[in-house]
Amino acid sequence: xxxxxxxxxxxxRLDFVAAGGVRTRALQVGEGELVLFLHGTSSHLEVFAPxxxxxxxxxxxAHAIDMRGHGYSDKATRNLEVPxxxxxxxxxxxAVGAERVHLVGESLxxxxxxWFASEHQDRVASLQLVSSGGTLAVPEVMARIRSxxxxxxxxxxxxxxxxxxxxxxxxxxRASEELVDVRYRIYHxxxxxAALHYLLCMQDMEVRQRNLLTPERMGRITAPTxxxxxxxxxxxxxxxxxxxxxxxxxSRLTVFEECGHFPQLEYPERFNAESxxxxxxxGAGG
Numbered sequence: 001x002x003x004x005x006x007x008x009x010x011x012x013r014l015d016f017v018a019a020g021g022v023r024t025r026a027l028q029v030g031e032g033e034l035v036l037f038l039h040g041t042s043s044h045l046e047v048f049a050p051x052x053x054x055x056x057x058x059x060x061x062a063h064a065i066d067m068r069g070h071g072y073s074d075k076a077t078r079n080l081e082v083p084x085x086x087x088x089x090x091x092x093x094x095a096v097g098a099e100r101v102h103l104v105g106e107s108l109x110x111x112x113x114x115w116f117a118s119e120h121q122d123r124v125a126s127l128q129l130v131s132s133g134g135t136l137a138v139p140e141v142m143a144r145i146r147s148x149x150x151x152x153x154x155x156x157x158x159x160x161x162x163x164x165x166x167x168x169x170x171x172x173x174r175a176s177e178e179l180v181d182v183r184y185r186i187y188h189x190x191x192x193x194a195a196l197h198y199l200l201c202m203q204d205m206e207v208r209q210r211n212l213l214t215p216e217r218m219g220r221i222t223a224p225t226x227x228x229x230x231x232x233x234x235x236x237x238x239x240x241x242x243x244x245x246x247x248x249x250x251s252r253l254t255v256f257e258e259c260g261h262f263p264q265l266e267y268p269e270r271f272n273a274e275s276x277x278x279x280x281x282x283g284a285g286g
Contacts, residue, residue, distance in 0.1 A: 019088060040133070042196070043108075081207060105128070109132075136212075
C-alpha cells in the first residue's frame with residue numbers, strides 16, 4: 001500500500017482546509033458528488049489510500065480527512081466527543097461548499113457518520129458504516145484500545161505501533177510497513193502525544209455511555225445505508241453489525257469472511273467495487 005502509487009495516475013490535492021477554525025488535512029481526488037471518508041480512533045486519512053482513486057474514477061469527488069485532533073489536523077485542546085467530530089464534519093462540508101455528502105466512516109468514523117446522519121438528514125445522500133463503533137460499551141475492548149494506543153505513542157520502539165495495527169487485521173501481514181511508518185510518525189509528534197488523552201476520552205465509560213448510538217438515534221437515520229463488517233473484527237462481533245442493521249430501516253449488511261477491522265484495506269478491490277455498486281444502486285454518480 002502506498003498513497004503515492006495508488007494516486008500516481010490521477011490528479012489529486014493534499015492540502016489543509018480551514019474547517020470552522022480547525023486546520024484540517026484533506027486528500028481530495030476527482031470531481032462529482034462528494035464522498036467523504038472518515039477514519040477511526042487515533043488514525044488518519046491514509047487508511048483510505050487504496051480506495052479514493054477508484055471512487056474518483058467512478059465519477060465522484062473522493063475526500064479523506066484527518067478528523068479533528070487526529071493525524072496532522074489541529075491537535076485537540078480538550079476532550080473530543082462525538083458531537084465535536086460531527087460539528088467538524090459539518091464545518092468541512094461548509095468549507096468545501098458541499099450541501100450534501102455520501103459518508104463512508106470506519107470505526108470511530110462510522111460512529112461519527114451515523115450520528116451526523118441522525119442529526120442532518122437533509123445533508124446525507126447515503127451512509128456507509130465500515131466496522132462502525134458506537135453501539136456498545138465493552139470494558140475489555142475499551143481498555144485494549146487505550147493501552148495499545150498509549151504504548152504505541154509513548155514508546156519509541158516501532159514494534160508497538162506495528163502491533164497496534166497488526167492486531168486489527170485478520171492477516172497481520174497486510175499491515176504494510178508504509179502504513180506502520182505513517183502512523184508511527186504521527187504518534188511520535190510531540191503535540192500528538194501531549195493531546196492523545198483527549199482522543200481517548202471515549203474509552204472512559206461515563207463519556208462513552210453518553211455518546212452511544214442508541215437504537216432510537218439510529219432509527220432517525222433516513223439515508224440509504226450500507227454496513228460492511230469483518231467476520232473476525234476484534235473490535236466487535238457480527239451481532240453488533242446485525243444490531244445496527246436492525247436499527248437502521250433502509251440498510252443492508254455485508255460481512256467479509258477472513259477479515260478483521262479493515263475491509264477497505266484487507267480487500268480493497270472487493271470493497272471498492274461493492275461500495276461503488278451500492279452508490280450506483282441508489283442513483284448516485286450519474
